[in-house]
Amino acid sequence: MTNLPSREDKASDSTPYYTLAEGRPVADPTASTILRGTHGSLRGGLSLLEDTQLIETLAHFSRERIPERVVHAKAAGAWGEFEVTHDISDITSCDFLTGIGKKTPLLARVSTVAGEKGSADTARDIRGFAVKFFTEEGNQDFVMNDLPVFFIRDPIKFPSVNRSHKKHPQTNVPDWTMYWDYHNNNQEGTHAIMQVFGGRGVPATLRNVNAYGVHTYKLGKPEDGSFKYVKWHFKPDQGNKTLTQEEAVKLAGEDPDHHVRDMFNSIAAGNFPSWTMNIQVMDPADASRVPYDIFDDTKIWPHKDYPLRPIGKMTFNRNPSNFFQDIEQAAFSPSNMVPGIGPSADIMLQARMFSYPDAARYRVGPNYQQLPCNAARSKVYSPYQRDGPGRIDGNYGGDPDYVRSSFRKIKNIHPTDVSFNEWQGKVETYSSEVTDADFVQCRELWKLFKEEKNDEEFIHNVSGTLSQAVKLVQNKAIEVFNKVDTEIGDRIREKLEGVDLKDVDPNHLWVPQS
Ligand code: HEM
Numbered sequence: 001m002t003n004l005p006s007r008e009d010k011a012s013d014s015t016p017y018y019t020l021a022e023g024r025p026v027a028d029p030t031a032s033t034i035l036r037g038t039h040g041s042l043r044g045g046l047s048l049l050e051d052t053q054l055i056e057t058l059a060h061f062s063r064e065r066i067p068e069r070v071v072h073a074k075a076a077g078a079w080g081e082f083e084v085t086h087d088i089s090d091i092t093s094c095d096f097l098t099g100i101g102k103k104t105p106l107l108a109r110v111s112t113v114a115g116e117k118g119s120a121d122t123a124r125d126i127r128g129f130a131v132k133f134f135t136e137e138g139n140q141d142f143v144m145n146d147l148p149v150f151f152i153r154d155p156i157k158f159p160s161v162n163r164s165h166k167k168h169p170q171t172n173v174p175d176w177t178m179y180w181d182y183h184n185n186n187q188e189g190t191h192a193i194m195q196v197f198g199g200r201g202v203p204a205t206l207r208n209v210n211a212y213g214v215h216t217y218k219l220g221k222p223e224d225g226s227f228k229y230v231k232w233h234f235k236p237d238q239g240n241k242t243l244t245q246e247e248a249v250k251l252a253g254e255d256p257d258h259h260v261r262d263m264f265n266s267i268a269a270g271n272f273p274s275w276t277m278n279i280q281v282m283d284p285a286d287a288s289r290v291p292y293d294i295f296d297d298t299k300i301w302p303h304k305d306y307p308l309r310p311i312g313k314m315t316f317n318r319n320p321s322n323f324f325q326d327i328e329q330a331a332f333s334p335s336n337m338v339p340g341i342g343p344s345a346d347i348m349l350q351a352r353m354f355s356y357p358d359a360a361r362y363r364v365g366p367n368y369q370q371l372p373c374n375a376a377r378s379k380v381y382s383p384y385q386r387d388g389p390g391r392i393d394g395n396y397g398g399d400p401d402y403v404r405s406s407f408r409k410i411k412n413i414h415p416t417d418v419s420f421n422e423w424q425g426k427v428e429t430y431s432s433e434v435t436d437a438d439f440v441q442c443r444e445l446w447k448l449f450k451e452e453k454n455d456e457e458f459i460h461n462v463s464g465t466l467s468q469a470v471k472l473v474q475n476k477a478i479e480v481f482n483k484v485d486t487e488i489g490d491r492i493r494e495k496l497e498g499v500d501l502k503d504v505d506p507n508h509l510w511v512p513q514s
Contacts, residue, residue, distance in 0.1 A: 020056060032047060032054045033050070034046060034047060035048060066329070073117040074112050074116065074260075076264065077110070077320050077330065078108050079108075079316070079326070080105070080316040081105055081314070081317060082096070082103065082106055083101065083312050083315075084096075084311065085100060085312045085313055086100070086310045088309065088311055091227075091281065092219045092340050093221045094339065096133060096338065097312070105133075105377065107131070107330060108129070108132075109131075109327055109330055110209065110259075111129075112126075112127060112128075113125050113162070113165070114174075119256070120252035120253075120256035121251075122248040122249075122251045123248070124196060124197070124201045124248065125201075125202075126145050128143070128145055129142075130143045130144065131332075133338075134377040138336070138338050138376050139376050140336060140337060142213060142232060142234075145211070146203065146209040147192060147195040148195070148214060148231075149191045149192045149214065149297060149300060150192055151183075151186075151298075152186065152432070154430050154432045155351030158351075161189070164179050176468040176469045179469075180473045180477050181469075184476040184477050184480055186432075188298050190442050190484065191442050192298065194484070195445070197458055198458045200242055201242070202242060202243045203242055203243070203259070204241035204242055204243050205266075206259045206273075207236060207238045208238055210233065210234065210236065210240055212232065212234075213232030214297050215231075215297050215334075215346045215349040216282075216295060216346055217231070217342065217344055219281075220342070221340065222414065229281075229283075229284060229344060230279040230280060230281055231280040231301055234275040234276065235276045235278060236274075238273055245460065245461050267316055272315050272317045275313070276310055277312050278308035278311065280306040282306055290305075291437075292440075292441070295345045296346070297346055297349075325372075330374060331374050333352075333353070333356030334349060335356065339414050345421070365389055366389065367390045367391050367392070370391070370392055383399045442484040443484055446484055466492065478493055
């Protein structure tokens with residue numbers, strides 16, 4: 001007796017029949033092959049090296065994880081489409097933004113930052129919002145956050161700020177002493193911290209988050225080198241909705257996957273979330289006139305001076321068919337820019353342009369750009385990038401693998417990119433020294449909190465976490481907030497009265513918490 005399908009069965013039946021990964025049909029996927037024991041046992045026996053099915057099953061299982069992203073590990077993802085709704089041809093000839101009605105397919109991933117892949121969705125944290133537009137001139141990635149400013153302005157601090165938000169190196173649990181200690185001593189992040197602890201620190205759903213490019217970018221016309229500075233803003237057509245701290249904590253316990261589930265179910269039900277893509281536009285001549293540094297990502301451009309200009313609508317309309325294949329292996333990078341879009345002199349952005357492809361080569365492998373979730377839909381001819389594990393695209397056959405070959409000519413079809421400024425200067429250490437200028441926009445934000453009656457929520461959220469930090473750190477945080485407004489410091493101090501924590505020996509590695 002054999003369970004193998006006949007030729008006729010194979011041809012007519014669409015039900016899959018089980019095979020090994022190399023195609024050999026197998027009788028029973030649920031049973032090992034054994035050498036039966038000699039004591040009459042029905043169960044005992046020896047496993048065999050010739051049981052290829054058992055060996056492949058176990059060996060593949062041990063290798064089925066790739067490293068989770070070192071930040072932004074937990075996420076929802078979706079496929080979608082972008083459509084141009086407004087004409088911006090006065091400032092750019094960028095192809096996918098030109099021509100009302102023009103559509104571009106896209107892949108998106110919306111994440112938390114600090115938590116691991118299994119962490120709760122409703123943590124107080126920044127949300128990442130990465131979108132890959134598969135344009136006719138290559139991939140354009142927007143790798144954004146849901147808050148308009150960031151914690152640091154020198155990229156060398158990126159690992160530090162993230163570690164302080166993750167788990168303590170000794171106790172392996174998140175640690176508010178470590179968190180606030182980092183921010184007390186790196187005060188350029190106060191503006192971002194105020195955003196995280198304000199009303200917008202936890203979104204109601206991922207369909208309700210804003211997405212900001214954060215850095216200044218260039219948008220222009222490669223054919224004549226003209227450009228404007230822009231900031232990207234994606235606004236949810238569903239409205240920006242948030243959760244209180246108490247709602248968020250409750251949900252984190254009841255349904256840690258609340259946001260991911262909501263995104264999947266909405267799309268599955270045909271309730272497609274959408275966002276309006278806007279830009280703030282600044283003439284390069286203004287860059288030296290405005291009272292803030294446009295290359296400092298801890299600063300915003302006030303909307304009254306630089307109002308939003310709409311460009312188009314982005315819609316998420318299809319769930320991933322398989323999360324690992326479509327979303328876990330996706331690799332986004334701010335270095336993926338199409339003609340017409342260029343980086344500015346923000347050193348954070350410049351460093352990010354290195355860091356993401358570097359992470360992808362480690363996390364997914366050097367040929368990650370060939371996977372369907374990452375591969376450009378436009379023509380790709382990049383024959384000087386060859387070989388490597390997992391090559392699946394033909395590897396350019398016999399085409400020359402060296403530049404300037406006489407045997408296969410290539411042409412350059414695009415004029416030079418949006419021009420860079422000319423630079424002259426001396427090499428020096430970057431200064432992220434914090435001055436009063438760093439608190440000006442924080443004061444504006446505090447005023448807004450009060451106008452919108454979110455001030456008590458902010459004080460409540462800060463105090464709730466500071467109450468779990470040691471006194472030394474609490475006091476320093478109050479000093480920092482006093483630089484914004486002494487009312488903030490006073491109100492936090494009042495909330496912390498009566499919270500009696502052990503103080504800490506600053507040389508002690510482990511900080512006991514009540
Ligand atoms: C993810 C580096 C700042 C948004 C990541 C990853 C790295 C990284 C290494 C993991 C990538 C992967 O494994 O595929 C950095 C560095 C920064 C920085 C070095 C500063 C110097 C920012 C800023 C934003 C941002 C300012 C927002 C404007 C994101 C997003 C993801 C991410 C959305 C998740 C991408 C995805 O869904 O795959 N970052 N980052 N990052 N980062 Fe950053």
